[in-house]
Amino acid sequence: MGTAEEKPTTGIEYECISCKEKVTAEQLAITPEIKCPICGYRVLKKVRPQIVKHIKSR
Numbered sequence: 013m014g015t016a017e018e019k020p021t022t023g024i025e026y027e028c029i030s031c032k033e034k035v036t037a038e039q040l041a042i043t044p045e046i047k048c049p050i051c052g053y054r055v056l057k058k059v060r061p062q063i064v065k066h067i068k069s070r
């Protein structure tokens with residue numbers, strides 16, 4: 013109701029340095045090893061999803 017529990021893995025995205033495809037942590041969790049599900053490349057870099065904040069200041 014009032015509490016919102018967020019797992020630390022949610023919202024984390026990885027980017028394949030080979031095909032530049034964005035891969036979510038959930039997609040990576042499917043395979044036992046870290047690799048791109050699209051091209052199979054094993055080097056992914058962690059990227060932060062862009063969070064757009066609108067801060068009202070007055």
Ligand SMILES: [Zn+2]
Binds near residue numbers: 031032033048051053
């Ligand atoms: Zn890839």
